[in-house]
Amino acid sequence: SRAALFEGGDKVKITFKDVAGLEEAKEEVQEIVEFLKNPSKFTILGGKIPKGALLVGPPGTGKTLLAKAVAGEADVPFFSLSGSDFVEMFVGVGAARVRDLFKQAKAKAPCIIFIDEIDAVGRSRSRGSVPGGNDERENTLNSLLVEMDGFGTDSGVIILAATNRPDTLDSALLRPGRFDRQISIDKPDINGRTEIFQVHLKPLTLGPDVDARRLSAQTPGFAGAEIANVCNEAALIAARRDKKMVTDQDFTDAIDRVIGGLEKKNKIISPGE
Numbered sequence: 308s309r310a311a312l313f314e315g316g317d318k319v320k321i322t323f324k325d326v327a328g329l330e331e332a333k334e335e336v337q338e339i340v341e342f343l344k345n346p347s348k349f350t351i352l353g354g355k356i357p358k359g360a361l362l363v364g365p366p367g368t369g370k371t372l373l374a375k376a377v378a379g380e381a382d383v384p385f386f387s388l389s390g391s392d393f394v395e396m397f398v399g400v401g402a403a404r405v406r407d408l409f410k411q412a413k414a415k416a417p418c419i420i421f422i423d424e425i426d427a428v429g430r431s432r433s434r435g436s437v438p439g440g441n442d443e444r445e446n447t448l449n450s451l452l453v454e455m456d457g458f459g460t461d462s463g464v465i466i467l468a469a470t471n472r473p474d475t476l477d478s479a480l481l482r483p484g485r486f487d488r489q490i491s492i493d494k495p496d497i498n499g500r501t502e503i504f505q506v507h508l509k510p511l512t513l514g515p516d517v518d519a520r521r522l523s524a525q526t527p528g529f530a531g532a533e534i535a536n537v538c539n540e541a542a543l544i545a546a547r548r549d550k551k552m553v554t555d556q557d558f559t560d561a562i563d564r565v566i567g568g569l570e571k572k573n574k575i576i577s578p579g580e
């Protein structure tokens with residue numbers, strides 16, 4: 308991907324039908340879609356559309372996907388950047404990048420700005436901050452706050468941000484007129500997983516013994532990203548076995564492999580636990 312400053316400004320083809328489950332979250336963002344399609348209809352009566360909403364949930368549950376689908380449904384450009392890139396890659400220039408991004412977005416409005424891992428820039432400023440230390444991140448956060456305050460909803464820019472740690476965010480970000488809405492994106496239950504499997508099974512050539520419901524029963528605790536991974540892995544395993552179709556056995560082996568990968572990752576993240 309273009310890891311440069313930020314991605315974007317292009318239209319996306321992803322729509323709600325690519326996002327399985329998450330019915331409540333889709334309902335909540337529907338208002339944003341309506342607004343982006345026709346901003347003046349909403350502002351003419353004096354109503355204020357929220358500028359930003361926070362998508363809250365564990366990794367891999369479809370937060371990025373949903374944000375893209377909002378842009379796709381409304382047929383507007385999608386800008387995105389990741390909070391951690393900002394802090395790590397752009398030392399000394401974070402604040403300027405934020406200003407640049409908002410300038411470009413306003414020029415292409417109506418549009419969506421998506422900020423992944425906002426906690427990386429948006430951590431509470433009081434938390435363990437040494438006076439004079441970590442100025443870079445604070446400057447970036449301050450410029451984000453300034454930019455958010457600096458445009459009205461009539462500018463047609465909506466900011467969606469993702470986090471799995473809303474408790475760590477600086478309260479200034481959560482004030483009215485900023486990210487004053489939270490939309491929770493939970494891990495899927497068995498029905499949600501079945502729907503996600505159905506989406507990711509669709510492009511594959513499947514044997515007659517493959518059953519989405521049974522696969523979802525075999526994958527408790529999996530998020531959408533892991534399910535997508537299983538489907539891709541199963542197709543690769545079947546290809547390696549010179550098969551003409553992906554069968555249930557390939558999925559069982561793929562699930563084992565993905566579980567193995569998750570276990571390894573957890574070990575690395577929490578040694579000695």
Ligand code: ATP
Pocket residue numbers: 325326327328329365366367368369370371372373423469503506530531532533535
């Ligand atoms: P992170 O917090 O790690 O950035 P995320 O919540 O933004 O994760 P996504 O990047 O949206 O997760 O999901 C990764 C991939 O997993 C998606 O591109 C998609 O292939 C698949 N996926 C996740 N959730 C769903 C879903 N609800 N329906 C269909 N596919 C999904």
